[in-house]
Amino acid sequence: MTPDNNYQLLERGLAVDDPWRPDSNSFEQERYAQMLRISRCNGDVAHALEVGFAADAFTEMLAPHCQRITVVDVMPQAIERARQRTKRWSHIAWITCDIKRFSTAEQFDLIVVAEVLYYLKNIAEMHAAIRNLVSMLAPNGALVFGSARDATYQRWGHAAGAETVIALFNESLSEVERLHCQTESVNEDCLLVLFRKPSHSSEQSNVGH
Numbered sequence: 001m002t003p004d005n006n007y008q009l010l011e012r013g014l015a016v017d018d019p020w021r022p023d024s025n026s027f028e029q030e031r032y033a034q035m036l037r038i039s040r041c042n043g044d045v046a047h048a049l050e051v052g053f054a055a056d057a058f059t060e061m062l063a064p065h066c067q068r069i070t071v072v073d074v075m076p077q078a079i080e081r082a083r084q085r086t087k088r089w090s091h092i093a094w095i096t097c098d099i100k101r102f103s104t105a106e107q108f109d110l111i112v113v114a115e116v117l118y119y120l121k122n123i124a125e126m127h128a129a130i131r132n133l134v135s136m137l138a139p140n141g142a143l144v145f146g147s148a149r150d151a152t153y154q155r156w157g158h159a160a161g162a163e164t165v166i167a168l169f170n171e172s173l174s175e176v177e178r179l180h181c182q183t184e185s186v187n188e189d190c191l192l193v194l195f196r197k198p199s200h201s202s203e204q205s206n207v208g209h
């Protein structure tokens, strides 16, 4: 699948009322519940970064547990929908940007990136985005990653899915917890991983699992 096709798919997805069905699908609800649980591994969060939030269903769940959230999405339509849905929150900053280019001097104590990196063109782009995310994570900060499995995304024509990206994160972060969410449907099968950034560069990351 070419990147252009990926973004056409995104436009189509964002045009419907419940994109990626987080409000009506029990698999998605369980995935979000688990993401929230591991995002709160250190209790409430001072400043979170959420990348690729679609219609913001997860942002709404995370917002009450954060002093500030910065949310970044490449699609202006996603930002507009999310802004409408979360008007009541004043501590959310919305940014339209590609995660490959997003940069800030701020350090986040939580980063959430779920079902996003597979949109990138190839593994080199995924690696560059991962290095960018790791550079914005504070020492001891938590990163929550979620994705369908390599086999699922490769079947759909993407470069890679969960296992490949988890191995790339493990180059610089320590894997703390890994969860498997699945149903009988072959398309509902994803891994969620909680990583932590070592507080000192001498700490070793877990390679593989």
Ligand SMILES: C[S@@+](CC[C@H](N)C(=O)[O-])C[C@H]1O[C@@H](n2cnc3c(N)ncnc32)[C@H](O)[C@@H]1O
Pocket (backbone or CB within 6 Å): 010, 020, 022, 051, 052, 053, 054, 055, 058, 072, 073, 074, 075, 078, 097, 098, 099, 100, 113, 114, 115, 116, 119, 120, 146
């Ligand atoms: C399938 S939705 C995932 C939503 C949510 N994180 C979840 O787990 O359900 C993917 C989102 O990632 C965004 N996205 C795709 N490529 C991106 C990129 N390069 N930079 C930032 N956001 C991107 C899309 O616009 C879309 O809103």
